[in-house]
Amino acid sequence: MNKLFDKNLKAVQNKLREKTVVLNDGGGLGARVSPLGKVRWQYRYKIDGYGKRLDLGDYPEVSLVKAREMARQCREWLAEGYDPKLQRAMQRNQTLKPVTVKDALEYWLTEYAEEKRANAYKHRAQFLRHIYPFIGDYPLSQTETHHWLECFDRARKGIPGKRRPAPVAAGYVMQNAKQALRFCRVRKYAISRVLDDLTVSDVGQRQRKKDRVLSDQELADVWRFAGSSNALPYYRNLLKLLLAFGARTREVRLSQWAEWDFQAMTWTVPKANSKTSEKILRPIPEALLPWLMALKEQTESSGYVLGELKKPEAVSQAGRLLWNKLRHSEAWTLHDLRRSLATKLNDLGVMPHVVEHLLGHSLGGVMAVYNHSQYMAEKLKALDIWLEQLELMAYPSENVVLYKPAG
Known part of the structure; x- marks a missing residue:
């Protein structure tokens, strides 16, 4: 032919x-x-x-x-x-209609991170800031390593007059993006290996392990501030609950009155609000009951313990400024209150596994498999000791403990 x-x-x-x-x-x-x-x-x-x-x-x-x-x-x-x-x-x-960089990262966020990670919102916010504006619309299969490196370098070096250098954020974003691409690849959603050979040190730096523990004087300042009228009720009540229970900010920020059982005297953090995706059961100390009941009268109509649902970014930003407001010489964050509680309780003789339960940490090893005790009596005793210690530090000359809700 x-x-x-x-x-x-x-x-x-x-x-x-x-x-x-x-x-x-x-x-x-x-x-x-x-x-x-x-x-x-x-x-x-x-x-x-x-x-x-x-x-x-x-x-x-x-x-x-x-x-x-x-x-x-x-x-x-x-x-x-x-x-x-x-x-x-x-x-x-x-x-x-190729799978874009944004499509791939959003697929990981919605199919994995939003269910498995309590701070998925933070991952998305960083993608929105450092990735999507620059290569979000690029077909993933056509991106090369240098496209991503430009984004990471921009985060690491900052933009003069616009963004400060953020080497830790650059490494954090790279790690999440790398996991996202692997997740997409395993699920056959999209294939890309452009980040496989990168490490945190190639693009930025790892976050330093934090060891900030507030001093007795600083803790006393925070406890007094939580009971004063020098700040908005939302943040005073947030501080009081964080410091009293050693809870994560997310657990308190999202807490609703339905979680609080004043007959059983327990606060149950649901799985959805827990970083470990396991419910956290905490006893309610008798000494806090009058304050909590008065707070409930003020905020119950909203459903939320703090009276409203604020965005995590707003709460985090406010928390970063508190150390300066209290005129402390060294910066601390809201998360450092948890570390301070854990350290002080261990110093006071509370068994480590009880402290871990209070914090909502998962127990490791054999205990995680066979030991499902909630140690409620031990946790209640620990919180009673802790509240008494806070009162003694904050009001050393007073014999009467007053729990007045901020409102």
Whole structure:
């Protein structure tokens, strides 16, 4: 069978004719010429005895050489047991509607992080800040390592006059993005290995292990501040609950009155609000009951213990400024209150496993498998000791302990 040449195609292109004709090139490839002289490439094949036709594009936009290459690919698909029409549709969908960088990262956030990580909102916020504005719309399969490095370097070095250098954030974003791409790859959602060889030290630096423990005087200042009128009720009550229970900020910020059982005297943090995705059961000390009941009267209509639901970024920012407001010489964060409680309780002789339970940490090793005790009596005793210690530090000359809700 004779092969086609460009001169054959040009001879019929844009020439009027009475009817449609097909010029065959062999191997299933043909050029369909319409009565108006429009030339369109077609690949013809059979599956189970039924003839099928696949349009490959118009000449000369699709050249003769390109059409032959496309027909060769169709024959390979057919030999492997695939319908060329379906395979081409899937391939075109990947090309015309590719999985973008943003698609891939959002897939990880929604399918994994939002369920498994309490701070998924933070991951998304960092992607929004450091990744999406720059390469978020890029097809993931076409990105190269240098595209990502430009984002990480921008975060690490900062932008003069706009953003401060954030080497720790750069490393943090890289680690999350790397895990996201692996998650997408394992699930066959999208394939990319451009971050596989990168480490935190390649793009930024690791977060230093924090060891800030507030002194007795600083803790006394925080406890007095939580009972004063020098700040908004929301933050005073937040501080009081954080320091009294050693809870995470998220647990208090999201806490609703439905979690508090004043008959059983327990506060149950639901799995959804727990970093470990396990519910946390804490006893309510008798000494806090009057303050909590008065607080409930003030905020119960909202459903939230703190009276409203603030965004985590706003709470975190306010918490970062408290040390300066209290005129402390060294910075501390709201999370450092947990570390301070843990350290002080251990110093006071409370057993480490009881402290770990109070903090909502998962026990390791064999204890995690076989020991499901909540140690409620031990935790209540520890909290009683802790509250008494706070009062003694904050009000050393007073014999009466007053728990007045901030409102």
